[in-house]
């Protein structure tokens with residue numbers, strides 16, 4: 340026999356006594372049925388309740404073939420008979436606030452813009468509705484939020500009706516029922532009439548506050564994310580803390596934060612640019628010095644062959660470029676990082692030597708692979724012991740190619 344659903348008439352029952360009428364082992368855990376229950380099963384977009392049956396935690400509540408199944412841990416030590424039951428009230432009341440806020444916000448959007456709610460997603464973290472309207476401007480969002488909060492800040496009662504067909508026909512429903520039997524209508528006094536099986540507080544004021552926090556376009560619809568009641572308060576608290584923290588970090592008032600961040604971004608951009616210019620200047624100077632030290636009258640070449648411990652590849656590539664901006668120059672620049680080595684091979688435009696080919700021949704000395712264009716190539720490997728041989732061989736191959 341199906342359990343009496345206590346939450347349908349009174350959403351405030353949080354402690355109750357019931358008879359355990361069935362205990363079975365299922366895929367999800369121990370499945371328990373009661374003769375009466377205040378546990379709301381997951382349905383209509385509202386997550387299920389949590390709580391305790393005879394001090395055993397209720398992990399999930401679902402509806403199966405018209406029966407409410409309470410899922411508890413596997414091998415739960417329960418026996419059929421009377422049991423004291425208790426809801427996780429904080430969770431339930433939060434869901435009641437979000438769910439009721441949804442009715443009110445959906446009604447406000449419908450009244451103002453004819454935007455019907457076609458989807459509802461309520462989880463422990465998020466509340467979203469999908470609306471059959473392509474665009475919601477900032478002004479429209481503000482207007483809907485204001486109207487919804489006007490209803491919240493009113494003495495409007497929330498009533499539950501189980502109308503017969505005649506009474507139902509008289510009700511100004513926002514949307515038609517999706518079931519034929521046992522239709523349950525939730526009325527937000529002077530504001531909204533909607534078919535719903537969920538749990539709601541007794542008056543609109545208990546929703547506390549409705550705050551829209553994000554609107555996005557999804558296909559041809561608009562998705563509105565919002566927070567109600569205690570969730571909105573917690574969000575306000577977190578955001579307020581964040582602003583105060585930023586304000587203290589920057590030593591300015593909270594209203595000056597965006598302008599100050601913009602100034603910091605500009606300063607940072609300028610500093611990066613200047614740093615790059617100075618780096619390049621230093622590298623040009625270093626290139627000049629290395630070239631002066633590497634003149635070889637016999638071959639008429641300037642071959643710069645060096646190992647630079649812990650120097651990044653992109654810096655060595657830049658240095659090689661500056662060296663080879665001069666005629667008859669070649670650069671064999673190796674950098675190390677821990678146990679690995681990387682080698683940049685480059686040459687001036689006036690030399691007819693294929694650095695990519697040379698690179699392929701020297702890469703095995705450092706147990707690596709590499710290659711590149713005739714003018715610049717790169718290889719890397721993880722055998723540092725072969726690095727001197729790699730540099731010597733590269734120099735010999737360049738000299739040989741020049742002859």
Ligand SMILES: [Zn+2]
Nearest residue numbers: 438525535537
């Ligand atoms: Zn509802």
